[in-house]
């Protein structure tokens with residue numbers, strides 16, 4: 001069934017199509033000048049020193065974990081209420097993810113108190129996720145990291161241009177990862193970015209994304225280098241120039257897109273905060289954020305009721321989702337034995353409502369009317 005109101009809507013028009021066409025016509029489609037332009041734009045936009053484009057965010061997270069030096073025998077703390085890649089990236093290095101709880105329905109990011117509780121002599125780092133683009137408690141997390149000499153990787157997939165106390169998300173930890181997957185704030189189909197302020201880390205990321213080769217094809221093709229050496233066991237995590245050209249158009253639109261999302265969020269929060277038994281996470285946030293998604297949490301509820309409420313909303317032609325099925329409950333993580341009461345409550349009682357720039361006031365009112373009726377009728 002096609003939904004009347006989908007969860008997400010691509011902010012694409014002729015400009016993305018033209019950019020892809022022009023790149024194809026240029027004769028250079030793999031990693032080259034468009035990637036260089038994108039990286040410069042991205043770093044500037046964040047106020048970060050270095051941005052290195054990659055195939056997707058999962059690869060950026062893998063590189064982050066490698067570059068932070070995680071490996072076999074190490075423990076790395078991360079949330080469970082996130083997409084699986086936030087924990088899988090730790091395992092790619094041979095290290096072990098240790099799941100931490102979230103604060104609660106009002107703040108669904110990792111709880112610094114639980115981080116402190118789970119630190120052992122093996123702990124080497126923390127992968128922080130900024131859910132929906134709302135900042136995790138970075139002051140507390142960075143202080144803990146400093147005290148225990150831990151590296152901090154920011155999974156900033158949800159938060160391009162989101163701010164935390166004057167800093168853009170993705171520039172606070174040691175390095176960070178962004179996603180350009182189709183349903184993210186910046187869409188190129190597949191794509192991602194590694195960001196850091198460390199020259200050494202950026203150089204390492206460049207090397208590892210391209211087979212550990214000392215020069216890139218584009219440099220050789222343009223006559224700036226003729227030979228190469230392989231100096232690290234690298235990968236092919238390069239983004240092609242067709243996607244980079246699309247990403248450049250998406251970046252140009254991003255501030256306007258996010259401003260519209262702010263209005264949509266404002267309207268949602270005003271309506272939803274009047275409904276009994278419903279919490280809008282991060283309702284007290286005052287900083288500029290990306291509003292990647294619009295999560296709500298039902299109070300004094302359970303999974304069965306949540307699912308019935310979702311069915312009611314779907315029957316009205318509105319798509320919803322759940323962010324996220326908790327990672328520690330997946331088959332491959334069951335043996336880790338994580339017990340996370342707040343995460344378990346929220347994963348069973350969260351509903352994600354539609355969020356995108358083109359949502360009209362009438363549509364948001366309609367979604368809120370239907371949601372309110374569902375919450376009232378379904379006990």
Ligand SMILES: *Cc1c(COP(=O)(O)O)cnc(C)c1O
Pocket residue numbers: 056057058059082083085086129155157158178179180181191192
């Ligand atoms: C989407 C997402 C990822 C993975 O991004 P890809 O670009 O699809 O690899 C990782 N972490 C979070 C929190 C995400 O939302």
